[in-house]
Amino acid sequence: xxxxxxxxxxxxxxxxxxxxxxxxxxxxxxxxxxxxxxxxxxxxxxxxxxxxxxxxxxxxxxxxxxxxxxxxxxxxxxxxxxxxxxxxxxxxxxxxxxxxxxxxxxxxxxxxxxxxxxxxxxxxxxxxxxxxxxxxxxxxxxxxxxxx
Amino acid sequence: xxxxxxxxxxxxxxxxxxxxxxxxxxxxxxxxxxxxxxxxxxxxxxxxxxxxxxxxxxxxxxxxxxxxxxxxxxxxxxxxxxxxxxxxxxxxxxxxxxxxxxxxxxxxxxxxxxxxxxxxxxxxxxxxxxxxxxxxxxxxxxxxxxxxxxxxxxxxxxxxxxxxxxxxxxxxxxxxxxxxxxxxxxxxxxxxxxxxxxxxxxxxxxxxxxxxxxxxxxxxxxxxxxxxxxxxxxxxxxxxxxxxxxxxxxxxxxxxxxxxx
Numbered sequence: 001x002x003x004x005x006x007x008x009x010x011x012x013x014x015x016x017x018x019x020x021x022x023x024x025x026x027x028x029x030x031x032x033x034x035x036x037x038x039x040x041x042x043x044x045x046x047x048x049x050x051x052x053x054x055x056x057x058x059x060x061x062x063x064x065x066x067x068x069x070x071x072x073x074x075x076x077x078x079x080x081x082x083x084x085x086x087x088x089x090x091x092x093x094x095x096x097x098x099x100x101x102x103x104x105x106x107x108x109x110x111x112x113x114x115x116x117x118x119x120x121x122x123x124x125x126x127x128x129x130x131x132x133x134x135x136x137x138x139x140x141x142x143x144x145x146x147x148x
Numbered sequence: 149x150x151x152x153x154x155x156x157x158x159x160x161x162x163x164x165x166x167x168x169x170x171x172x173x174x175x176x177x178x179x180x181x182x183x184x185x186x187x188x189x190x191x192x193x194x195x196x197x198x199x200x201x202x203x204x205x206x207x208x209x210x211x212x213x214x215x216x217x218x219x220x221x222x223x224x225x226x227x228x229x230x231x232x233x234x235x236x237x238x239x240x241x242x243x244x245x246x247x248x249x250x251x252x253x254x255x256x257x258x259x260x261x262x263x264x265x266x267x268x269x270x271x272x273x274x275x276x277x278x279x280x281x282x283x284x285x286x287x288x289x290x291x292x293x294x295x296x297x298x299x300x301x302x303x304x305x306x307x308x309x310x311x312x313x314x315x316x317x318x319x320x321x322x323x324x325x326x327x328x329x330x331x332x333x334x335x336x337x338x339x340x341x342x343x344x345x346x347x348x349x350x351x352x353x354x355x356x357x358x359x360x361x362x363x364x365x366x367x368x369x370x371x372x373x374x375x376x377x378x379x380x381x382x383x384x385x386x387x388x389x390x391x392x393x394x395x396x397x398x399x400x401x402x403x404x405x406x407x408x409x
Binding site for chain 1: 176177178181230231232233234235236239265266267271272274275276277278279281282283284285286287288289346349350353354355357359360362363364366367370388391392395396399400
């Protein structure tokens with residue numbers, strides 16, 4: 001578990017380098033990702049939820065943290081959201097679709113295709129929920145210049 | 149004369165706003181953010197009508213003073229990448245301009261200087277390797293997986309560097325990267341005993357997955373920018389398909405090679 005969390009932290013900080021996150025936000029972005037990974041592991045391994053439900057809760061917490069950090073450190077939300085959301089992005093689903101395709105297992109392909117689309121939809125839903133919630137509490141643009 | 153000066157000022161303001169918008173769009177900002185930033189800059193003119201419009205591929209700005217001809221700039225934006233540092237930079241500069249901490253000319257000058265990359269090629273490559281290694285650990289990889297992830301990560305980093313030098317099309321790069329990841333993973337599996345190939349391939353495609361496109365598309369659609377949102381979703385599907393084609397081809401080729409040996 002600890003090793004997994006260290007892994008996801010390294011992965012997110014490294015990914016932040018790829019998308020040119022400014023140096024002072026690198027560790028914060030990594031923290032968002034690591035917390036998201038932790039929530040995913042708790043939901044998936046401890047509470048034995050499915051991939052889709054675990055992705056939803058993880059994405060929800062990531063979006064919440066991103067909005068909070070964006071307001072606290074006066075930076076655009078995207079900064080934390082794009083990097084932080086990475087552990088939930090269904091890379092595994094994409095791979096399994098292709099794998100079952102090359103193995104010519106049609107039923108598995110459609111199963112993984114649906115699951116991957118579900119995860120993508122659930123991530124969208126989580127971001128949508130948090131964006132809408134935070135918009136309700138948004139103050140004037142002087143505090144929060146350029147809709148973060 | 150006074151009126152003349154004001155008109156000049158408006159032109160420079162338009163130029164500054166479009167430059168800010170162009171940098172943001174090229175750096176992969178959501179279109180609503182681009183529009184908002186341009187609107188805040190243009191509103192400093194106090195003009196009657198200010199209409200900035202941004203799509204994934206173009207910027208249109210119109211500014212009209214009362215009883216005067218409107219000023220319009222159209223800017224086609226071709227290359228789109230991801231550079232969050234630029235987005236943060238434009239955000240800070242335009243914030244300073246709007247709170248009168250900076251003059252218009254200073255703002256324009258600062259925006260002009262914003263176009264570089266923050267990290268060197270080496271850091272970028274280490275980042276690629278880091279993502280692959282980190283995800284291998286996250287997905288429950290052990291020592292053998294970590295070693296394999298390191299090797300595949302190096303292959304991926306080298307390929308990306310090489311392709312960037314040749315200015316290869318991004319989608320084609322995804323196909324090439326996907327296939328070489330899959331190929332090297334299959335080959336590594338035949339060398340390292342008990343290697344979980346799935347973990348390696350999934351970790352290795354993580355730097356390529358269209359996370360940015362998906363996130364931006366969702367947030368654009370949510371803001372009512374359905375056009376940019378739809379374009380973003382299409383972009384995400386294209387990238388995903390390119391990776392899938394690559395990985396599929398690589399795995400098939402790998403199995404064929406091993407079978408051949």
